[in-house]
Amino acid sequence: MNKIYNPGASEWLELLKRPTSTVNDIEETVNKVFAEVIEDGDAAIEKYTEIFDGFKPENVRVTSMEIDDARNRISQELRDAIHLAYANVEKFHAAQKTEKVVVETAEGVQCWQEKRPIQKVGLYIPGGTAPLFSTILMLAIPAAIAGCKEIVLCTPPNKEGNIHPAILYTAHLCGVTKIFKVGGIQAIAAMTFGTQTIPKVYKIFGPGNQFVTVAKQLATKHNVAIDMPAGPSELLVVADESANAAFVASDLLSQAEHGIDSQVILISTSEKFMDEVEKEIEEQIKVLPRKEIAEKAIENSKLIFIEDKEVALEIINEYGPEHFIVCTENDNYFVENVQNAGSVFIGNYTPESAGDYASGTNHTLPTNGYAKQYSGVNLDSFMKNMTFQKISQEGIRNIGPAIELMAEAEGLQAHKNAVSLRLIDLNK
Template identity: 70%
Template structure:
């Protein structure tokens, strides 16, 4: 981790640059697979599953029997853990339910807004060295609370043609309505166009590699919404001497182990503290199974000494971190003034891991500075707001003239007429 001391604001954008991703060369592949799946459906999907996942499947669909078997293969300890996490996520996302907002803007003009569920949603769960079943909770729990009718989960099969037990267990626990063994670009294409076995959905959620990311971006061209653009995970810790260096080191490492392109940044007012953290990192990293990944990620990472809290705040808002841990003696200052962050962890006993799994907040968050404009996944991500209006005769008499004048000024005579024809009857 390289250290920078009170860097000038003009250097921040270079200093805080994310590890670059080149996606241009991927686009051709993604477009080709989309075309093929659109035209040839399951036949194309099977071809790519064989090509990329190295397995030929009799059927894409996961059976009830498979789910039952999976469930029986999970320890009761882990099941209990998953259930506690689910309950906290449920509690926090249920608290986000909103009532109808209704108001009479002018006498006789009643307007209201209601959230209604997105009926068909797709959840993509990557497979890799380990099954990321926590993401199933983060996406299926709010989908179920929102009232989504179809919750379709896609995840790539392993060489034996199976999806990990933990993913299947979490899926049935959280009300997923259909589980399909399909991954990568072909999964996103399937959810976009629909195939014989994959239902077409209205919105696709979930993380993935660069191929999945580009595929989700392409899906939006076909009218399918996505949760948000994705990028490598990142963490910024703001800590001073009131923090515990070994805790901070453990948090930075928890982020660094995600991938070599993960980015961790430490902002502190104390150089001594930064050095302590560095020592702790060196000590802790040795025993990690994923130490090579973590060490690579740490190469991209920076310690920034900011003596002035206001400057530190500006720098954090400029960076717009996905995860922000605050361990300072004035956390309230940062909490009150942070503008751009995905999720904020406050104090010495709020590690990022807590939010990744079990505190109740969602772990699907905007990376790459997107927290300047995007929310993390929340209950509203699974609904859309519809507005309604009911205007009485009196109401139209009250605003009719305004509509006529404005429509006229915009040169839209038929818009005006729609009011005039009614006003004529009312006057």
Template identity: 65%
Template sequence: MNTIEYPLRETWPDLLKRPTTTYESIEPIVHGVFNDVRKNGDEALKTYTQKFDGVSLSKIAVNEDEIQAASAALSSELKEAIQLAKNNIETFHKAQRTQRISVETAPGVQCWQEKRPIAKVGLYIPGGTAPLFSSILMLALPAKIAGCKEIVLCSPPDKSGNLNPAILYTAQLCGVTQIFKVGGIQAIAAMTFGTESIPKTYKIFGPGNQYVTVAKQVAT
């Protein structure tokens, strides 16, 4: 951290500018990571996790023991609040379901409209000090209600190699089928191409920083 004391007034605008990174400067980085993950799979993911998250992982998949431990670590008050939010979100999205619509637009010409779920979807949930388990509720529940068979979630681990207990508890509660300790561009790449551990998905959802945002744009 730089500490600047008593700067001249004319320097204030420059000092207050927030650093910005353009799409053009990020895109080559994204392509480089994508190519590496496509070629080297899980090993590339572990390398980037060590580089950016500061932790070495032997396995990137979350197991059942970790999910059970996460549930035990949360207070009953928080779990009740998550359950209440789940019930409200489910009620709203279940109302969006519609029946197949069939119309004969002309004699012998039958047209119809129906909604079909995406078979495999990927969810990206950022890490950090404030876990966005609310994003899991708003993404995983509509996917489950729609009938998505596989819901894959990626989120960056902390320095101990763990995901926040609230993220694991909420993911399990909402029907996420697989959870992985992977973040950043490499997570989007893994869900785009697939690796030895992470399945390829057909659509990726979720918030993220500018690098994740560009990665999702490149993936499409």
């Protein structure tokens, strides 16, 4: 593993660089599929499902029979686990509801701010070997709490045209209104432009491979919003000798198994602890089923020794990790002063996987340094703020003259007139 000792500030930029990849050649494919879906609708969806997923669908909409059936194809144990996670995610996101903000800014000038749901949202859930039903909890639960009217879910079928029962079960549990067996670029295209069968939505959420990521980016050129820009998953741990080296190693590995481009960083004020973690990683990695992936990710990763906790904090804020585990004698110092992180995990018994599945916090978080300016998915991601105002005769008398002066100074006479006409009328 890469071990770095007290790096100087001039080395930070290089040190904190994320593994990235280019997307230009993918853009062409995306634009081609987009154009065909605009032109041919469902026919294009069917065509690309056959090409990319090896399955020719008769009907891409999942039926209620398939949903009923899914329930019986997963164990009672797993259903119970999903329900436990559901309850916690529901509790945490329901608590994020806010009241109307009502302010009489000046006498007779009533202003308020109110959140209303985005009417139509689309969720993308990747398929493949790992059925990410946990992501459905993270997206569909807040969408339902927000009150989104249409919650569409697209996920690719396997070669037999089936979807993993845990995905169907969770989607149904969370109140998804329509499920479609469509994946990849064609799914993003369908939700962006709409087809005869699949509704156009206003905002698309969810993870995906490079094709899906680029398709989501390009969709934003067509009046659709997306949850956030995507990048490989990442974890930064700050830990000292008060932490448990085996636990820290297991957390770093849980991040590393996501993909070969995942990045994990340990910052420690103890060289001894750093060496212990390294040894633990070498041991634990041996028995992992996704060992080869984790090994590649670990190659990109760094153990950084930093003597001074102020410097450690600075480098953490410069990096802006998606996941940030704090396990030090003085956790509060980092918890209170971290400015840029997606989600923060505190103490020896708070593994990142708790937040990935069942503690209640959301696992859709900003990667690639976007924690500096983006929120993770939360209840507000499914709503928009609207403002309202109602001004009385007294109100316009109070603020009208100021509006006239400012509009005039900005050279916008018609803006002034709209007030003047009213003031003249009131003085009649």
